[in-house]
Amino acid sequence: MTTLFWKKRPRPLLLALALSVGVTGCARPYILEDLGMELTAGYDLTDNGKLLVTYSLPNIGAGEQEKTIIISSKGDLSKEARENVGLATDRQIVSGQLRVAVFSEHLARKGIWHVLDTLMRDVNITKTMVLCVSDGNAGDLMKSKAPTRPSSGRYLYELLQKSQKNYAVPKTTIQDFERIYYDQGADPMIPYVRLENGTIMAAGTALFRNDRFVGSLSPEETKMMLLLRGGGQGGDIKQTLHTKGQDNLQDQVMLTFVTAKRKAKLEMQNGRPHITYDVKVSGQIIEYSGDEDLTDDKIAQKIEKQIEDGLSTRIKDLIKQFQTKYHVDPLGLGTKIRAANLYPNDPWTYDLWRKSYESAKIDVNFKLRIIRTGITR
Incomplete structure (x- = not known):
């Protein structure tokens, strides 16, 4: 009886041990020092149309002088280039730690979806991976020296994280790009960076029409755009005033947005x-180059009005560039138009989105309240 019971109902502990032995025997062992963990990937386009991929890999070996390995390879496809990288190193290339993908502006103007599609199909890559466009070659940017980090890849990741919190660049992951790309009502945007005097700088926003780079915004323009998207709280922005100081130069003011709220009203007018x-917006003046006494209520109200008028004009000019120069919809107004059902008798299509957005009349009412003018002692 005992033998028969054992055959039919094996004990759970022994079964678990048996399974663990089987699984362990099939698993592929990895030694940390033998891994080439991708931290940053840079994508460039060569003169003959091939993809040039550059990887930043940490050098984990004990006693190593170099903190990072930079290695590049070419291929017709991104996976082919990655395989060629593996042939040029004794490390086992793995993508689980990939945090940033950098695309050169030259490649981004041709389209980046074929690369993104491959990255999104890699189950080892996290959906929170950050994307950005480089003003120059992505490989050159990755080979630069980082001032405060052992590698340019790590420095770039930390720089983008900090700049997103300051609203100098948009917060866009590969998952965000994919979602917006498939949405017939908005265009993607990702951080824009450049190499300046050998140092990587956050340079604002890279604008996309579908998956193609079409233009960029400065950090100041990025902050104004993010205000319309419902962000911007905690960001700083500079505004030129109408008044002039003793040096006969126009006064400048630097403002920190303490709170920021926005509402959008949609309706159909004249077709x-x-x-x-x-x-x-409520804000604090943190720097002022003029000679006026900002503690005087009348003067403060005059400054408020100048800032309101100046920022309203700049934001309207920015929207006009979106509609007529770049033909992009980074604000996602197409999604709002569709949600408001402004075209009840027409099926929502890609062409209707583009046509309705570019013909739309967009007004901005900007209201500022200065709550503090800084602290003096």
């Missing part, structure tokens, strides 16, 4: 969408 943004 085209009419969108009105109401943006309310």
Whole structure:
């Protein structure tokens, strides 16, 4: 009886041990020092149309002088280039630690979806991986020396994280790009960086129409755009005033947005969408180059009005560039138009989105309240 029971109902502990032995025997062992863990990947386009991929890999071996290994290879496809990288190193290339993908502007203008599609199909790559466009070659940017980190790849990742919190660049992951790319109502945008005097700098926003880079925004323009998207709280922005100081130069003011709220109203007017943004901001003046006494209420109100008018004009000019120069919809107004059902008798299509957005009338009402003018002692 005992033998029969054992055959039919094996004990759970012994079964688990048996399974663990089987699984362990099939697993592929990895030694940390033998791994080439991708931290940053850079993508360039060669003159003959091949993809040049550059990887930043940490050098984990004990006593190593170099903190990072930079290695490049070419291929018709990104996977082919990655395989060629593996042939040029004794490390086992793995992608689980990939944090940033950098695309050169030259490649981004041709389109980056074929590379992104491959990255998204890699189950080892996290969906929170950050994307950015480089003003120059991605490989040159990755080979630069980082001032405060052992590798340029790590420095770039930390720089983008900090700049996103300051609203100098947009916060966009590969998952965000994929979602917006498939949405017929918005265009993707990702951080824009450049190499300046040998140092990587956050340079604002790279604008995309579908998957192609079409232009860039400065950090200041990025902050204004993010205000309309519902962000911007904690960001700093500079505004030129109408007044002049003793040096006969126009006064400048630097403002920190303490709170920022915005509402968008949509309606149909004369056969085209009419969108009105109401943006309310409370801010603190942290620097002022003029000679006026900002503690005087009348003077403070005059400064408020100048800043309101100046930022309203700049934001309207920025929206006009989106509609007529770059033909992009980074604000996702197409999604708002569709949600408002402004075209009840027409099926929502890609062409209707583009046509309705570019013909839309967009107004911005900017209201500022200065709550503090800084602290003096």
